[in-house]
Amino acid sequence: MRRPLWIKHAAQLVTVAGGKGPRIGAEMSELGLIEDGSVWVENGEIKAVGTTAELEAQFGEWAEDADVYEAKGRLVTPGLIDPHTHFVYGGSREKEFEMRLEGASYMDIMNAGGGIHATARMTRKATEEELYRQAERRLDSFLRHGVTTVEGKSGYGMELQTELKQLNVMKQLNERHPVDIIPTFMGAHAVPPEFKGREDDFVRLIIDEMIPAVAADQLAVFNDVFCEVGVYTPEQSRRILEAGKRHGLAPKIHADEIEPYGGAELAAEVGAVSAEHLLKASVEGIRQMAAAGVIACLLPATALYLREEAAQGREMIDAGVPVAISTDCNPGSSPTTSMPLVMNLACISMRMTPAEALVAATINAAHAIGMQDKAGSIEPGKQADLVIWNVENYQELQYLFGINHVGAVWKKGEKVI
Numbered sequence: 001m002r003r004p005l006w007i008k009h010a011a012q013l014v015t016v017a018g019g020k021g022p023r024i025g026a027e028m029s030e031l032g033l034i035e036d037g038s039v040w041v042e043n044g045e046i047k048a049v050g051t052t053a054e055l056e057a058q059f060g061e062w063a064e065d066a067d068v069y070e071a072k073g074r075l076v077t078p079g080l081i082d083p084h085t086h087f088v089y090g091g092s093r094e095k096e097f098e099m100r101l102e103g104a105s106y107m108d109i110m111n112a113g114g115g116i117h118a119t120a121r122m123t124r125k126a127t128e129e130e131l132y133r134q135a136e137r138r139l140d141s142f143l144r145h146g147v148t149t150v151e152g153k154s155g156y157g158m159e160l161q162t163e164l165k166q167l168n169v170m171k172q173l174n175e176r177h178p179v180d181i182i183p184t185f186m187g188a189h190a191v192p193p194e195f196k197g198r199e200d201d202f203v204r205l206i207i208d209e210m211i212p213a214v215a216a217d218q219l220a221v222f223n224d225v226f227c228e229v230g231v232y233t234p235e236q237s238r239r240i241l242e243a244g245k246r247h248g249l250a251p252k253i254h255a256d257e258i259e260p261y262g263g264a265e266l267a268a269e270v271g272a273v274s275a276e277h278l279l280k281a282s283v284e285g286i287r288q289m290a291a292a293g294v295i296a297c298l299l300p301a302t303a304l305y306l307r308e309e310a311a312q313g314r315e316m317i318d319a320g321v322p323v324a325i326s327t328d329c330n331p332g333s334s335p336t337t338s339m340p341l342v343m344n345l346a347c348i349s350m351r352m353t354p355a356e357a358l359v360a361a362t363i364n365a366a367h368a369i370g371m372q373d374k375a376g377s378i379e380p381g382k383q384a385d386l387v388i389w390n391v392e393n394y395q396e397l398q399y400l401f402g403i404n405h406v407g408a409v410w411k412k413g414e415k416v417i
């Protein structure tokens with residue numbers, strides 16, 4: 001039996017406790033704040049939450065046998081959850097960053113064989129060991145930014161071997177690294193050059209060979225598609241997502257990122273767990289997502305990096321769509337691991353409130369990747385994934401932007417930062 005952990009004297013303990021489904025509307029502002037808060041942890045699990053005085057009364061006599069950690073007037077939150085990343089990839093694309101600043105568009109670069117295709121070439125070439133080492137460094141960086149759970153997508157292979165290589169790297173890292181990883185298959189990330197003009201043949205390959213192989217080895221939980229003008233049509237995306245469902249892979253969809261294309265509507269139709277990006281989502285698509293309970297996973301760092309208008313986060317919340325936020329960590333459109341920056345941007349560029357940004361980065365993000373029973377809030381029975389921030393309150397965390405305020409991080413009760 002491990003020694004219990006007692007974190008005490010948090011100026012504010014943000015529990016985000018209570019509620020069943022993803023938070024919508026006014027619920028997105030409910031933080032379950034406890035002033036002078038305390039958490040008692042046993043065997044990696046949260047055992048009790050309350051004020052320091054309450055926990056003193058309940059556990060004070062065992063304090064000598066516990067690791068006691070003074071939050072000393074700082075903010076404590078659940079470990080952040082990043083529900084949308086592409087963190088396993090080979091190489092780097094800093095030259096494209098310069099090209100874009102000189103005027104080339106993201107899609108121009110991709111259509112000329114760069115972008116996702118460039119990373120796919122480097123990922124195909126990399127050994128599993130090389131991919132593992134690079135991805136491990138990115139996970140370390142997530143942890144340093146207070147992120148204790150990430151979703152990760154394949155999609156830089158677009159051929160079975162490399163897709164499996166990426167998913168295997170995630171499987172091994174999930175076993176060895178403190179960060180929990182939820183894997184997503186994204187064979188339909190782009191159309192590989194060898195299938196140019198024969199897109200439907202590649203869709204058939206994904207459906208007939210890749211999805212069954214990934215599902216048979218239980219290498220993914222979700223199935224994602226880049227539904228975009230010039231990539232996959234809504235009709236092709238529907239076929240791929242329905243095929244995933246038949247193999248037990250829940251649908252996600254990169255929707256309406258660059259052009260309005262009916263992606264939000266498709267997400268509602270196929271019962272996607274979440275729809276991602278949505279910069280150009282239609283009002284009708286947003287209405288349908290609200291009615292179907294599809295989580296909008298919004299990526300304001302990507303919008304900033306592509307120098308695009310951010311998604312309509314405020315309007316989506318007001319329309320009753322549950323909103324989560326994410327880094328989209330990838331080598332082209334958002335090379336960052338900073339969820340705190342993403343929370344800042346959710347406030348600045350999508351007019352979300354500091355409380356809504358925290359809910360979007362914790363419990364709603366947990367719902368977006370099926371982790372709501374284990375993570376995303378500080379409640380008895382959940383994993384002790386906890387962060388102390390060197391600020392006094394949650395507003396300060398969003399207000400002092402672009403700064404890493406992480407003071408300490410615990411994953412399943414182990415101090416990792």
Ligand code: NIG
Pocket residue numbers: 086115116119226254257302328330331332333334
């Ligand atoms: O979510 N939009 C498609 N996929 C990623 C970008 C991947 C890349 O550029 O390497 C995204 O933005």
Ligand code: FE
Pocket residue numbers: 084085086254276328330
């Ligand atoms: Fe993405």
